[in-house]
Amino acid sequence: MTPTEKIWHNGRFIAWDEARIHVLSHVVSYGSSVFEGVRCYDTQRGPAIFRLREHTRRLLDSAKIYRIPVSYTLEELMEAQVELVRVNRLRSCYIRPIILRGYGGMGVLPANNPTEVFLACWEWGKYLGEEALASGVDVCVSSWNRMAPNTFPALAKAGGNYINSQLIRMEAHQDGYAEGIALGPDGLVSEGSGENIFVIRDGRIYTPPLSAGILPGITRDSIVTLAREAGIPVVETDIPREMLYVADEIFFTGTAAEVTPVRSVDRIPVGSGRRGPITEQLQRAFFDIVEGRAEDRYGWLTPVPAA
Ligand code: PPE
Numbered sequence: 001m002t003p004t005e006k007i008w009h010n011g012r013f014i015a016w017d018e019a020r021i022h023v024l025s026h027v028v029s030y031g032s033s034v035f036e037g038v039r040c041y042d043t044q045r046g047p048a049i050f051r052l053r054e055h056t057r058r059l060l061d062s063a064k065i066y067r068i069p070v071s072y073t074l075e076e077l078m079e080a081q082v083e084l085v086r087v088n089r090l091r092s093c094y095i096r097p098i099i100l101r102g103y104g105g106m107g108v109l110p111a112n113n114p115t116e117v118f119l120a121c122w123e124w125g126k127y128l129g130e131e132a133l134a135s136g137v138d139v140c141v142s143s144w145n146r147m148a149p150n151t152f153p154a155l156a157k158a159g160g161n162y163i164n165s166q167l168i169r170m171e172a173h174q175d176g177y178a179e180g181i182a183l184g185p186d187g188l189v190s191e192g193s194g195e196n197i198f199v200i201r202d203g204r205i206y207t208p209p210l211s212a213g214i215l216p217g218i219t220r221d222s223i224v225t226l227a228r229e230a231g232i233p234v235v236e237t238d239i240p241r242e243m244l245y246v247a248d249e250i251f252f253t254g255t256a257a258e259v260t261p262v263r264s265v266d267r268i269p270v271g272s273g274r275r276g277p278i279t280e281q282l283q284r285a286f287f288d289i290v291e292g293r294a295e296d297r298y299g300w301l302t303p304v305p306a307a
Helices: 026-030 052-065 076-087 159-174 220-229 277-290
Strands: 008-010 013-014 033-034 038-043 045-048 091-101 116-123 137-145 179-183 189-192 197-203 204-207 232-234 249-254 258-265 301-303
Touching: 008 179, 013 220, 026 091, 033 052, 033 159, 038 277, 045 076, 052 076, 052 204, 052 220, 076 091, 076 116, 137 159, 159 179, 189 197, 197 220, 220 232, 220 249, 220 258, 220 277, 249 277, 258 277
Parallel strands: 137 179, 137 258, 204 232
Antiparallel strands: 008 013, 008 116, 033 091, 038 045, 038 091, 045 301, 091 116, 179 189, 197 204, 197 249, 249 258
16 A cells, blocks of 8 residues: 555544554454545546545444444535545545544443544555456355344444454455355355445346345445446345356445456356356446546536645
8 A cells, every 4th residue: 555645634634654543542442433435536527536425424324323423524524535635636546434432441331532533545456456357256155154133233334343354355365265255144145245246147136135234335336226227127135145156147346346247156157257248237337437438427426626
């Protein structure tokens, strides 16, 4: 990761190296942070942030779920992210807003732990490798499950939740896979460690519902919108594990992963073992919008003025 110049902290810009917290901050022991991942794309009309409002809303939703008080409004945090990209003079980047419980009392019950808000950005390339978008990735079904309902709130994008994601991702990596797909506690397909999943068979697209312990992905929502616009039926439904093995196509969605084809699951080829036609069509529709080649017909892009 190449450092950028500035990080936003509680309302003002500080130098990258100054963005520090105390080791006894509540978040370090107890995982009490919520965060986002947002991409800013280099379009012909300058840098533009993809679905900034939805990401910022989910950030505040995550804080609300975990009872973390935040004194900034949605609008203020959106403006600050635009300003962040502008002052760092980046054309394209990944933005990481983090809200955390800071330094104060110790103990699980937060007591006098001030909320700290940081907004950072940097250039982040292809999440699952350069080749992934065209060729697809080899993945496994994880031996780890996603959290059961009423254990950890899956709708919240919280630091602590990612302890589960780390187990899934490290195991997959150790075993030679790009990513792991986690099942829910009921044995049904949930999502990747950092991506939502879509399964295609006979021209229909299937994806697990919010009740499957998934993060409500903003890329997921975008792809559902683009698929319906293209007249491809999308069904949110329970997906049994073996459906992965007989799918015609599978792809992941996520801010970091964008739209990444899956070419095998547990070494069983998905369809022909290459990126399929519906995946390619939706990838093109997605990148045409985010990279500014197509009209921004859903108002997904927030332009960043020149520095
Ligand atoms: N599920 C999980 C568990 C998840 O972490 C992400 C994003 C998604 C689904 C897709 O959500 P969305 O980005 O709104 O489409 N994962 C972020 C963090 C990745 C990381 O390694 O850090 C991301 O893609 O930015």
